[in-house]
Every structure is written in structure tokens, then in C-alpha cells.
Amino acid sequence: MLKDFDFDKKDTTLSGTKRSELGIELAALQRKLVNSDSSMLIIVDGWESSGKGHVLKDLTKELDPRYFEVSVFDDALDDYAERPFLWRFARDLPGKGRIAFFDRSFYSELMNDLKMKDERLEHHLGYISFLERMLVADNTIVLKLFLHHSENTMEKRIEKLKDDPYREFLITKDDEKQLKKYSKYLKHFDKILEMTNFDASPWHVISSEDLKDASRAALSIASSTLKSHLEQTEKKPPVPIRSGLKEKPLAKIDLKVAITEEEYEAQLEKLQEKAGELVYEMWLKKIPCVLVFEGTDAAGKGGAISRLTRLIDPRSYDVATTAAPTENESRYNYLWRFYQTFPVKGKMTIYDRSWYGRVLVERVEGFTPEHRWAAAYEEINEMEHNLVHDGLLIVKFLIVIDKEEQKQRFKDRENDPEKNYKLTDEDWRNHEKFEHYEEAMNEMVARTDTKDAPWIIIEGNQKEYARIKVLKEFISRARAFIDRHEGKKQEK
Structure with missing residues (x-):
């Protein structure tokens, strides 16, 4: 040229x-x-x-x-x-x-x-x-x-x-x-x-x-x-071709898994201490980290995040709670607001819901045209690949409960004066669309479970089991990533 x-x-x-x-x-x-x-x-x-x-x-x-x-x-x-x-x-x-x-x-x-x-x-x-x-x-x-x-x-x-x-x-x-x-x-x-x-x-x-x-x-x-x-005459762009799902990832999990209260108490604090040590090590070695929490409404994302961060230095992480985009945020590409909160080297950002809202709530509720949310699978995969290539650790948790458990948790919130603020009419409307959200989550996992950023499905019907599994998986993924990071430094 x-x-x-x-x-x-x-x-x-x-x-x-x-x-x-x-x-x-x-x-x-x-x-x-x-x-x-x-x-x-x-x-x-x-x-x-x-x-x-x-x-x-x-x-x-x-x-x-x-x-x-x-x-x-x-x-x-x-x-x-x-x-x-x-x-x-x-x-x-x-x-x-x-x-x-x-x-x-x-x-x-x-x-x-x-x-x-x-x-x-x-x-x-x-x-x-x-x-x-x-x-x-x-x-x-x-x-x-x-x-x-x-x-x-x-x-x-x-x-x-x-x-x-x-x-x-x-x-x-x-x-x-x-x-x-x-x-x-x-x-x-x-x-x-x-x-x-x-x-x-x-x-x-x-x-x-x-x-x-x-x-x-x-x-x-x-x-x-x-x-x-x-x-240009406005034409509806063609919807990206998506092959049918051969299997549904969520159908493979056993939501009956559980641990005893004694097992929970015996493991919790030791795992929390280990998680805190690993986050400190990542800070020392300038490794940025992104944790994504998605899942069924009332699945226990907040509780899992609280137990994970219990003994982590609060200066080393931020929690980004993703609500519906503001009027100003809606004027930009859907990933724009998340770029604002990606962590600097050595820090961790925890997303309580994330960019996956594009293929979950925006899909199910019809907030986004099909051709755009259908294209988001590949867009998200590319974005996450680039972040990992830039040196970030990405750990994605999907916490799942069944429809009956969700209904019971909604009722418990309704009757608890300290928790009923969490329950809205929208939650009950979403409960009626449980199968639609489950279908969307199945496709999300199938299309965005990549080598760079695989999904970890957490069985959430028993909160104690889910919290322990989140801690163990984070520790395992963080340890492996740090070791690979150190190996690459030595090769250079």
C-alpha cells in the first residue's frame, strides 16, 4: 500500500x-x-x-x-x-x-x-x-x-x-x-x-x-x-450459524452431592487461608486475575464470593457487581463497561455476573437481537483468549441449582426480614422461565468452554458443598497458573 x-x-x-x-x-x-x-x-x-x-x-x-x-x-x-x-x-x-x-x-x-x-x-x-x-x-x-x-x-x-x-x-x-x-x-x-x-x-x-x-x-x-x-437501508443481519448442541453440560451434574457440617467446618478455614496466600503470591508476581460468577438466580453466588474472600487482603481485589447497564453504558458496545474494571497486574477482579449476561438475560428476555447475542459467543471467546495471552488468569464458575430448590430459596427469602430485600417480582417472573435460562446456560457452557478459560460447574443445591468446591477449584487453578507463569519466566 x-x-x-x-x-x-x-x-x-x-x-x-x-x-x-x-x-x-x-x-x-x-x-x-x-x-x-x-x-x-x-x-x-x-x-x-x-x-x-x-x-x-x-x-x-x-x-x-x-x-x-x-x-x-x-x-x-x-x-x-x-x-x-x-x-x-x-x-x-x-x-x-x-x-x-x-x-x-x-x-x-x-x-x-x-x-x-x-x-x-x-x-x-x-x-x-x-x-x-x-x-x-x-x-x-x-x-x-x-x-x-x-x-x-x-x-x-x-x-x-x-x-x-x-x-x-x-x-x-x-x-x-x-x-x-x-x-x-x-x-x-x-x-x-x-x-x-x-x-x-x-x-x-x-x-x-x-x-x-x-x-x-x-x-x-x-x-x-x-x-x-x-x-444504507437497514437490513437485519443474518444470524450466525450455530450447530445444534449434541449434549447438554448441565444434564451431567449431580445436584444431590453434599457434605456434612463437620466436613464443612473442618475444611473451610484452611482453604480460605490457602486462597489468601495464593492471591498474595499473585500480587507479588504481578499476575492479574479475573473470577467470573454466573448461575441460576438464588444459586448462592454472593455466599460463595464471601467465603472465598474471607481471608484475602481486601486491598488486593475488587468485586464488580454487574446490574443492568445504565442509560450511558447502553450507548456503548456491551464489553465496553467491563474493560473499565479489568484488573492491573497483581490484582483480582471478581465479577458477580459478567459479560455472559449477553447470552443469558439479554437472550432470554429479548433485550438484544438474535444476530448480536448469537455472535457474542465467539466475541467473548476471542476477548478471553486475548486477556489470557496478556497474562491474566481467568476462572469461571457457574453455580447451578434446580427449579424446586430455587423456589424454596425464594420462599425463604420472602419470609426472612433480613433477606426479603433480595427478592423482587422479577425473580418470580424469571422462575417461570427457568427452563429457558437453563437452555441458555447449556449453550453458553458448550460454546464458551475453552482451553484458555474453561467453565467450572458448581453443584449448588447444598450451599456448603458449593462453597468448598469454589475454594478448592480456585486454589487448584491459581496454583497451576502461577507455576506455568514461573516456568515461562525461567525459559526466558
């Missing part, structure tokens, strides 16, 4: 057009976007000194500032290094009706590292591909602009900045490195652009030899892309 780029071949279509006119056209389209279910992400990337700031200024000049944000991504700070790769970018994705501009992006780190190994590069590009596909599926336009200039132009611009005492600070080590190794970076950039020139989110290479022409081109591409999207 870059190697064969001809700087002498100019598109004169926009030569006589004022940038302000193009900006006004984009602003008119922005007003239509505000009242739609769509959003737009505009990535402005490219060479250092290629005029990204100039182009961004012209792109936003005529827009209503209430409905767009500009995020600048310079070198990753130490805090960002403590998070998963896409964390800082996911926070700034646009909500419905809004435009987000990225000055540099998730591509920049990869573009500036000539020594990055192919395995790591391909993983990150796969991660980016997953994000862009998911955004497009959720009606977000992903527009990617790469500003390209010649080696000679780059040299002149750097020299000009050096001669300006008020702008000299704009020159960074990356400017000098790219100029010094222009041909190597050209080849590297070209490779990345080719690998990520996706059909739904292609790259647009813009010559920035003349900055005003670059702005005209960027404005024109942004307007035509947004206009085309808004004019």
Missing part, C-alpha cells in the same frame, strides 16, 4: 474546494449521526511529522463539540503497561450518536517497534481485528487514515521544527528514528497496513506532502463514509 504509492499522482477533484465547505458538510452529517444508533471512530495515524494534528484540527473545526471527543495516544505510560493491551483504547471508544477521533491508536505501538517478534505482532493484530469486527457489527463506522509523506518532506519538516524555538519540543525520538531508518519503517508500516486492511474497516492512505490537500482528502473521505453508512 505504501511501497507503490505515487506522490506525483495527485487527485485534483478537491483542488478548488475550501476546507471549511467540506467541514460544514461533515458537520451536517454529524447532526444526523447524533440521532441514530450508529457511532464513528476515526483513526488518524501515520508517520511522525506527517501532519496528524493539522488534519485533526480541520476534521473537527466545524463539528459540534458536544458530540465528539479527541483522544491523544502518545507513548504508553507505566500505568498502561499494567493493563491489558487494548484497555486504554477501549475506554475512549464512541457511544451511539458520537464520533471519537484517535490521534495515533492501537496501531502506533506496533508501528514504532521494528524489533517486535512476528508472534507478538500477529497476536496484537488479531486482537485489533477482533475489536474492529465487533465495533462494525455494533453499527460503529471504523475509519482508518494513514498520513504518508516522502523521506525528503519528513526531513524538511523536522529541520523546520528545530529552527522554531516555540515548536521544537514537538520533535520526539520517534521522529528522528523514523527519519534515520525511513526505508525500514516504510516496509514495516506497509506490512501492518496490508495485514489490517479489512473489508469492513480498510485503510485510506493520504499523501500529506501538502497539508491542506491532506485535510481536504480526510474531510472528503470522512463525509462520504459517514453519508454512505447513514443512507
Whole structure:
């Protein structure tokens, strides 16, 4: 895309057009976007000194500032290094009706590292591909602009900045490195652009030899892309093909399993102490951990979490209780709010319900169209794979009780003044849909039980048995993950 780029071949279509006119056209389209279910992400990337700031200024000049944000991504700070790769970018994705501009992006780190190994590069590009596909599926336009200039132009611009005492600070080590190794970076950039020139989110290479022409081109591409999207006739996307379930995982479990009170008391505190020691060890070794608790209503998720964390230092973990998304959260992709709470290295986040609501409550209650919740199985698998590749331990618990046990627990809550606040009319309505939720859980386990993040099904009819099993499974998974982590460090 870059190697064969001809700087002498100019598109004169926009030569006589004022940038302000193009900006006004984009602003008119922005007003239509505000009242739609769509959003737009505009990535402005490219060479250092290629005029990204100039182009961004012209792109936003005529827009209503209430409905767009500009995020600048310079070198990753130490805090960002403590998070998963896409964390800082996911926070700034646009909500419905809004435009987000990225000055540099998730591509920049990869573009500036000539020594990055192919395995790591391909993983990150796969991660980016997953994000862009998911955004497009959720009606977000992903527009990617790469500003390209010649080696000679780059040299002149750097020299000009050096001669300006008020702008000299704009020159960074990356400017000098790219100029010094222009041909190597050209080849590297070209490779990345080719690998990520996706059909739904292609790259647009813009010559920035003349900055005003670059702005005209960027404005024109942004307007035509947004206009085309808004004019598309709404069609219901096809539902992903899902093969029928050959077996139902929940049918295999024995809900009659139980332990005696003596066995429970004899094991509980020792297991809690061991869990606390392992979480401390993960903190020392900078291993982040995510625990997911899903299950039948009234299955005992809260009780299991309380027993698990009883002797764990409260500074080392957070509990994220997932309720229905707020009005603001509903404007974003369903995974957006979970990226906000993923743990830093060494900490643990416990999710009392999670992103699996997409294929459970949103599916059963009809809150999400079938084509979107059906696509979520693979989206979730990719997200979890990427988190594990980034060094996170993911442990997923599904606590299950039968319909009669659920009914009895609801009645017990109803008659207990200290617990009746937990019971709502919605709980009883969900009880009537017990079989529908069971069907959804069966498919969830069958389609998202992966090597990276397998499901642990907990038989929950007896709370004591369930709590002990959660502790034992956490200890087993954490110990194995720490040992693998240490093994990899020694191999290096």
C-alpha cells in the first residue's frame, strides 16, 4: 500500500474546494449521526511529522463539540503497561450518536517497534481485528487514515521544527528514528497496513506532502463514509450459524452431592487461608486475575464470593457487581463497561455476573437481537483468549441449582426480614422461565468452554458443598497458573 504509492499522482477533484465547505458538510452529517444508533471512530495515524494534528484540527473545526471527543495516544505510560493491551483504547471508544477521533491508536505501538517478534505482532493484530469486527457489527463506522509523506518532506519538516524555538519540543525520538531508518519503517508500516486492511474497516492512505490537500482528502473521505453508512437501508443481519448442541453440560451434574457440617467446618478455614496466600503470591508476581460468577438466580453466588474472600487482603481485589447497564453504558458496545474494571497486574477482579449476561438475560428476555447475542459467543471467546495471552488468569464458575430448590430459596427469602430485600417480582417472573435460562446456560457452557478459560460447574443445591468446591477449584487453578507463569519466566 505504501511501497507503490505515487506522490506525483495527485487527485485534483478537491483542488478548488475550501476546507471549511467540506467541514460544514461533515458537520451536517454529524447532526444526523447524533440521532441514530450508529457511532464513528476515526483513526488518524501515520508517520511522525506527517501532519496528524493539522488534519485533526480541520476534521473537527466545524463539528459540534458536544458530540465528539479527541483522544491523544502518545507513548504508553507505566500505568498502561499494567493493563491489558487494548484497555486504554477501549475506554475512549464512541457511544451511539458520537464520533471519537484517535490521534495515533492501537496501531502506533506496533508501528514504532521494528524489533517486535512476528508472534507478538500477529497476536496484537488479531486482537485489533477482533475489536474492529465487533465495533462494525455494533453499527460503529471504523475509519482508518494513514498520513504518508516522502523521506525528503519528513526531513524538511523536522529541520523546520528545530529552527522554531516555540515548536521544537514537538520533535520526539520517534521522529528522528523514523527519519534515520525511513526505508525500514516504510516496509514495516506497509506490512501492518496490508495485514489490517479489512473489508469492513480498510485503510485510506493520504499523501500529506501538502497539508491542506491532506485535510481536504480526510474531510472528503470522512463525509462520504459517514453519508454512505447513514443512507444504507437497514437490513437485519443474518444470524450466525450455530450447530445444534449434541449434549447438554448441565444434564451431567449431580445436584444431590453434599457434605456434612463437620466436613464443612473442618475444611473451610484452611482453604480460605490457602486462597489468601495464593492471591498474595499473585500480587507479588504481578499476575492479574479475573473470577467470573454466573448461575441460576438464588444459586448462592454472593455466599460463595464471601467465603472465598474471607481471608484475602481486601486491598488486593475488587468485586464488580454487574446490574443492568445504565442509560450511558447502553450507548456503548456491551464489553465496553467491563474493560473499565479489568484488573492491573497483581490484582483480582471478581465479577458477580459478567459479560455472559449477553447470552443469558439479554437472550432470554429479548433485550438484544438474535444476530448480536448469537455472535457474542465467539466475541467473548476471542476477548478471553486475548486477556489470557496478556497474562491474566481467568476462572469461571457457574453455580447451578434446580427449579424446586430455587423456589424454596425464594420462599425463604420472602419470609426472612433480613433477606426479603433480595427478592423482587422479577425473580418470580424469571422462575417461570427457568427452563429457558437453563437452555441458555447449556449453550453458553458448550460454546464458551475453552482451553484458555474453561467453565467450572458448581453443584449448588447444598450451599456448603458449593462453597468448598469454589475454594478448592480456585486454589487448584491459581496454583497451576502461577507455576506455568514461573516456568515461562525461567525459559526466558
